[in-house]
Amino acid sequence: MNKGAAVSSDLILQRMMTLHPKVIDLTLDRMHRLLLRLGNPENLLPPVIHLAGTNGKGSTQAMIRAGLEAAGHRVHAYTSPHLARFHERIRIAGDLISEDLLTALLDECSAVNGSDPITFFEITTAAGILAFARTPADFTLLEVGLGGRLDATNVIEVPRLTIITPVSIDHQQYLGETLTEIAGEKAGILKRGVPCIVGPQAPEALDVIEARAARLGVPLLAYGQHWHVQAERGRMVFQDETGLLDLPLPNLPGPHQLQNAGAALAALRHMGCDDAACEAAVTRAEWPARMQRLRQGPLIDVAPQAELWLDGGHNPAGGAAIAATLTAMPPRPVHLICGMLNTKDVAGYMRTLAGCTASLTAVSIPNEQNTLPAAETCAAARSVGIPATEAASVAEALQKIVEIEPQARVLICGSLYLAGAILRENA
Known part of the structure; x- marks a missing residue:
């Protein structure tokens, strides 16, 4: 990476942080307008797996990516926020976005948007979608930034699969004060007829997700009903309607990673991945700053x-x-x-x-x-x-x-x- 390019990217991102509205303003109108001007790249993506939830969606995404890549697939991945560098948010066919490409895409999106209102997250999400649409791959993993229903990532009309990891109280100022309200926002990623993997949920959150799924004809694959996961004798045992897997414990530390691994395995099995890919999902995933x-x-x-x-x-x-x-x-x-x-x-x-x-x-x-x-x-x-x-x-x-x-x-x-x-x- 040349030093001048790095400064260019940082300057563009700093300028975008000043865009109006400066604070989070959940709506899809600005996103749809910008994507239309860009030629609707969201309709050109490789099959999309869309993940929402309060906790665990990043770890679950990392495990799914590890499993898919072990099976030989090229995978785009979008996540937020970043930790050390913005580039972490956009992974193109397995590799972090290059400095030159990031700079070019941010410039393009900024020029197309002009002086119209847009948020930092919206315009950078559009840049990620544009990158994914222009590079061949087998799958696209999109992690929701905030909520789901009105999140900037929720512009995919027919994803391949959706996933809702555990829902809990957070971001009340945007999503609602109760678990029921927050679950309703997360369930906004459900699309008519598209299967959804559901991680462990409090009963009131699951009720909301199930009700929306019923209205949209969404087949649910829910923890405790359609798949189960637990630790046994220092191993992880996963079971769904196609059989049982006996795997090593997840390499990501913590008992809660069993649940995240279970959701990832349910997704991989639904997409037809073999046992080797499933083992890679729990042994090769990398996700910084999670224990x-x-x-x-x-x-x-x-x-x-x-x-x-x-x-x-x-x-x-x-x-x-x-x-x-x-x-x-x-x-x-x-x-x-x-x-x-x-x-x-x-x-x-x-x-x-x-x-x-x-x-x-x-x-x-x-x-x-x-x-x-x-x-x-x-x-x-x-x-x-x-x-x-x-x-x-x-x-x-x-x-x-x-x-x-x-x-x-x-x-x-x-x-x-x-x-x-x-x-x-x-x-």
């Missing part, structure tokens, strides 16, 4: 004897998954370094972690205007019984922890934005 072990970089130099982990989960359901993962690990005192956004249910997130945490050191997320001040994160932790202090940076927090407990298990957590900063700085 990722950090093994090198400046932070490791600060705490060479510590066990350092990184996770971007940021809602109560994500906190519960982290707690289950930590509890399943060999015993070691757990110390959190936590930074969160001011839009999240901070106390709800903290409450899930209180039973497995020795201490929490609060930080503000660097260069993030919506960061929750460290003092407020600290107060939220104390309110649920977690001993908490503040630090000016993650490195300072880590130093304070290992001065007292050199062999601590330290988890940096609370936000994908914090996780992205860590991955950039600790490379």
